[in-house]
Amino acid sequence: MLLKMVANADDDTMSTSFSGIEAPHTAACANRLALAKHLGIPPDQVPLPKLLHMIEWDSENQEELLLIARQTGACLFSDIASFFRQELQETIDNLKENPALSVEVLAPIIAAGNAMTDRGFCLTHKRRCQLSSAKKHTGGTSCVPFSKRGVGLGLKDPATIFSLAFIGLRLLLEEPDVTQENVTGADISLFERFLAPRYHFEVMELESTLLGWPCARRRQFVRMRHRVKVLAEISPLARFSRIFQRGCTFDWRQFFFADRPQFANKLTISHELDKELEWAQGRPGSGGFNQDPVSLDDPLCFRKVLTSSEEWFRTVYANQWPDSVFQLNQNPDTSFETHSAGQVLATVIRNTHLLYWDVKDRWMSGTELLCTQGFPCYPPMRSSYPIKLLELIGSCGSCGAAKVENTW
């Protein structure tokens, strides 16, 4: 069975939208490498899924994605709304100002199949490129309209236009297998309205802690399988998730590894903790601003470069929740206070800022934060992969210290 999977992997293709720094392709490649290890096959003999295109508009994320694009030849497009046909662009611009009308105005055009074009300006090849239909498409449409911490505007949010563009592209490309990810409870009525005639829908919640990973991330997944292109469903996601349920055998403390001497030159960014300190001290509000550079030799160095509000929050958190990781831009006196619970790290959000552990008296570095989200940045893991493969699977080489974006 597993050998058959390897044999069939050769013509596997995928595409993504709103992937941040390309978690879907990274996960797919890491799974293939795990398969190779399990079967005792050299890792470069298991074909990796071919990435055809990515759509992501955050410019810092695009820098990361271009590293992958250059290795894989994948096209990278910026704004998904640019795939609305040219003659609709003025309407789209108006709807961005008045998003409450976007469903009403665009629904008939999308339903008629006249809304989208498959060509757009590609940042990889610096010209207009054509989207092609991959076997699998994965996308995390904006969760802000539905998030507790977002503004909660639901379908009246400007991001609805981007969800409609996502739907329009699925109707145009009709990939056999589409996965859409969002916060739990997100309204999927738009997806059902347009896509249910062509796709079987399965909706379920997955929580990474139930799969043995000590970082909370409860998310809603909508799996859509094409009614004509995919045979009858034999493996629903619900059954799959139960097979892989297991207890956590480690906790978030093990993600704080950047200060181990043996890893000093093996992190994604060399001398990463020094760079974290340098960045923090250079902020005008920092307690160490315009003073002699602090050094890692000082056990309180990270505390000394916090701003006054960060230091205040740190004190409150450390008193109320000792030996935990807390988020220094979230007020501990409000319902938005964010700290680890037992062995589990709180969900990492887009605006994560500094995740501080009072016992270690420092915050988590960018590389460590990526590891919490399953990116293969842990030094011993990286050293077991061939370099060429690492470049393909999201090496995250240019992630700036302390400003790692959310992975979805």
Ligand SMILES: [Zn+2]
């Ligand atoms: Zn291209």
